[in-house]
Amino acid sequence: EVQLVQSGAEVKKPGESLKISCKSSGYSFTTYWIGWVRQMPGKGLEWMGIIYPGDSDARYSPSFQGQVTISADKSVTTAYLQWSSLKASDTAMYYCARPGGSGFYEYFHHWGQGTLVTVSS
Amino acid sequence: EIVLTQSPGTLSLSPGERATLSCRASQTVSSSYLAWYQQRPGQAPRLLIYGASSRATGIPDRFSGSGSGTDFTLTISRLEPEDFAVYYCQQYGSSPRTFGQGTKVEIK
Numbered sequence: 001e002v003q004l005v006q007s008g009a010e011v012k013k014p015g016e017s018l019k020i021s022c023k024s025s026g027y028s029f030t031t032y033w034i035g036w037v038r039q040m041p042g043k044g045l046e047w048m049g050i051i052y053p054g055d056s057d058a059r060y061s062p063s064f065q066g067q068v069t070i071s072a073d074k075s076v077t078t079a080y081l082q083w084s085s086l087k088a089s090d091t092a093m094y095y096c097a098r099p100g101g102s103g104f105y106e107y108f109h110h111w112g113q114g115t116l117v118t119v120s121s
Numbered sequence: 122e123i124v125l126t127q128s129p130g131t132l133s134l135s136p137g138e139r140a141t142l143s144c145r146a147s148q149t150v151s152s153s154y155l156a157w158y159q160q161r162p163g164q165a166p167r168l169l170i171y172g173a174s175s176r177a178t179g180i181p182d183r184f185s186g187s188g189s190g191t192d193f194t195l196t197i198s199r200l201e202p203e204d205f206a207v208y209y210c211q212q213y214g215s216s217p218r219t220f221g222q223g224t225k226v227e228i229k
Contacts, residue, residue, distance in 0.1 A: 061217035107156035111165040
């Protein structure tokens, strides 16, 4: 069974750094892309980017390029989303998700439970 | 970037009624790479439909998807109480992938 288990809620101050995680199990971690989706409070879903853990090839939406870094560690089958300097506007729920197939152009079939990030002074 | 516009923004219906949700793309969605997701309050999104019309595993057959090119539709034939939720379309045929803004199906 495919499982994506995300790290717990975070409360941070503006300017702080943060790295949240998505632990994968139940499949071959290195052969499927894994992505991140943002949902700001009361708003819709936004596709942030994806990474192929096999070679750490990461692709970003232009809206998020340079704002976040997506990475993966094969040794612990975990994907990460990190910020170097948080802003209040980064307050949101963040979901990791895995496509149904191993191709590049795929829908998200499996979803993590979400990590709530709150940035407030 | 392909912009997806969903309509209506809110659909007010009673259990047992039929729901028809629209998703219109600003450009052709290649290979009908269009998916629909359901999101209930406090939950992660759940895949309903992929490839415009294929139901995901375990999705009831009251959910159906149709369309191609730039116009897509999600139909719920008879609304059950658990179907009142927000529905999103997503294109995954070009980069960046994009979502529609969502349609909320609420109890009338």
